[in-house]
Amino acid sequence: MKQFCPQNVLPTPAEMAIIDSLASRTVSIEYLMGRAGWAIANALHKRYRPCHTLVLCGPGNNGGDGYVAARYLAEKGWPISVAHYHDRAPVHGEAALAASRWKGRMASYTVEEVAAADLVVDALFGAGLTRALSEEDANLLKAAKKCISVDIPSGLDGKTGKILGYAPMSDLTITFFRPKPGHFLLPGRAHIGALEVYDIGIPATVFNEITINLWENDPCLWTLPTLKIDSYKYSRGLVTVCGGQTMPGAARLSARGARGAGAGLVRIAARDHVKLFNHEDPGIIVDGMPIKGQVADERQKTWVCGPGLTVREVKKILPLLIGHGKNIVADAGALTAFAGKSTSEIVQNLRGVSVITPHIGEFTRVFGPLVHAVADKVEAARIVAQKIDSVVLLKGADTVIAAPDGRAALNHNAPSAVGTAGSGDILSGVVAALIAAGMPVWDAACAAVWIHGECGKLAGFLPRAEDLAACLPQSYHKALFFS
Numbered sequence: 001m002k003q004f005c006p007q008n009v010l011p012t013p014a015e016m017a018i019i020d021s022l023a024s025r026t027v028s029i030e031y032l033m034g035r036a037g038w039a040i041a042n043a044l045h046k047r048y049r050p051c052h053t054l055v056l057c058g059p060g061n062n063g064g065d066g067y068v069a070a071r072y073l074a075e076k077g078w079p080i081s082v083a084h085y086h087d088r089a090p091v092h093g094e095a096a097l098a099a100s101r102w103k104g105r106m107a108s109y110t111v112e113e114v115a116a117a118d119l120v121v122d123a124l125f126g127a128g129l130t131r132a133l134s135e136e137d138a139n140l141l142k143a144a145k146k147c148i149s150v151d152i153p154s155g156l157d158g159k160t161g162k163i164l165g166y167a168p169m170s171d172l173t174i175t176f177f178r179p180k181p182g183h184f185l186l187p188g189r190a191h192i193g194a195l196e197v198y199d200i201g202i203p204a205t206v207f208n209e210i211t212i213n214l215w216e217n218d219p220c221l222w223t224l225p226t227l228k229i230d231s232y233k234y235s236r237g238l239v240t241v242c243g244g245q246t247m248p249g250a251a252r253l254s255a256r257g258a259r260g261a262g263a264g265l266v267r268i269a270a271r272d273h274v275k276l277f278n279h280e281d282p283g284i285i286v287d288g289m290p291i292k293g294q295v296a297d298e299r300q301k302t303w304v305c306g307p308g309l310t311v312r313e314v315k316k317i318l319p320l321l322i323g324h325g326k327n328i329v330a331d332a333g334a335l336t337a338f339a340g341k342s343t344s345e346i347v348q349n350l351r352g353v354s355v356i357t358p359h360i361g362e363f364t365r366v367f368g369p370l371v372h373a374v375a376d377k378v379e380a381a382r383i384v385a386q387k388i389d390s391v392v393l394l395k396g397a398d399t400v401i402a403a404p405d406g407r408a409a410l411n412h413n414a415p416s417a418v419g420t421a422g423s424g425d426i427l428s429g430v431v432a433a434l435i436a437a438g439m440p441v442w443d444a445a446c447a448a449v450w451i452h453g454e455c456g457k458l459a460g461f462l463p464r465a466e467d468l469a470a471c472l473p474q475s476y477h478k479a480l481f482f483s
């Protein structure tokens, strides 16, 4: 990855608390809260017409932000009311100070007041959420016609994206400094509505004292290979895709993914099934040679193993590839072949692959027992990455890419249109092409996910996997433009 990308980090609420305390050495919390409140007021003023607005202010600093925002909105002429949490004003710190400065209309903390408002500002709990919302608090938020959340919808766990009891479906969430993992992890992502992020003056020097190991995945994070004056097919990268007998389409799509992402040469290792692949693009070499013969070729360094392969085929091919020290993208059949096996057996069989690319179903089937007690998708991916010593690309609307050393990235650019049969096969080919071109494995996996996600935006309405593959060059170009 590029040196260090502070602009992309995703701090957890616990890390945010450390950042707040580091920041408070140079800027006061009162100042930060003032900027947060100002940001909220501006975000509302920009997006909505002034309307009957109720600000629900919790007992901590999230509530404090709410009081400040109410003050600024009132100054802008908005008809604003404020309700203290359970009708008791905060008693400690900056939140108490902010509450004492609110001189406008007070409303009671009731369902009726909430239901009567056109807009409800949810400033109940943010980073300090410690437990599930009570039924009474949940019922209050449920009564809102339209909800705007301060920092994060109350009830949403900022670390895991899980809902603790209840969380509103907000129209807009305004957060500060950086988004948090819970804004992008499901189900949280479905609750935040539009996300606005404001710089409230936390100094960049905080990064001298805290290391954050989770990033938002985008082209700032990695450097894509580009063509040099003397580039040729082998320097651009050679990818070999293992072709299976029962589902040859999967390997064909993977091969298209690799070609679309710039591999200089793509081969399908078809073994005895050459005729199944002969109709593929003319630029793809279909090999009838046994795998044993091909692995001896030093140039065939990067392989995709799994799409469309049976358990029998995987068990024959994968050990050979691992034994010859190949770069291996293990997908689909190469993972499910080990479902139900003991952890030690799984580790023994997969150690040596470069990256695994399961979707959540495959991940649970294979690694469920290893991570069953882990509620957090990022942590679960990290644990498996460390255990098998390879990169884990855990696919979904909130794809996580975790490295054995603890680095992880969260991807959120893909529209749900990429969720179509064959889409994952294409992704495996893209990952392989970028590894073959010389990118470090974690970077290649991150870049592949982003490029593949962009294809979903470029490929038109209800794209098929083939349409996604056709958009790869354009998407690659877009990534180069943004990096």
Ligand SMILES: NC(=O)C1=CN([C@@H]2O[C@H](COP(=O)(O)OP(=O)(O)OC[C@H]3O[C@@H](n4cnc5c(N)ncnc54)[C@H](OP(=O)(O)O)[C@@H]3O)[C@@H](O)[C@H]2O)[C@@H](O)CC1
Residues within 6 Å of the ligand: 016, 020, 029, 032, 033, 036, 058, 059, 060, 061, 062, 063, 064, 065, 124, 125, 126, 127, 128, 129, 130, 131, 132, 133, 134, 150, 151, 152, 176, 177, 200, 202
């Ligand atoms: N990041 C920044 O730079 C800045 C951040 N700022 C803002 O600060 C916010 C974080 O503030 P915070 O730490 O005071 O925590 P906050 O979310 O207000 O809640 C704590 C209170 O809620 C209570 N409580 C918790 N869960 C509960 C439940 N389910 N049901 C009932 N009660 C519950 C909890 O009670 P306790 O667990 O202690 O019993 C405690 O009293 C952050 O989100 C952002 O908006 C800005 O102001 C300044 C700069």
Ligand SMILES: [K+]
Residues within 6 Å of the ligand: 062, 122, 123, 124, 125, 126, 149, 150, 151, 152, 153, 154
């Ligand atoms: K909130």
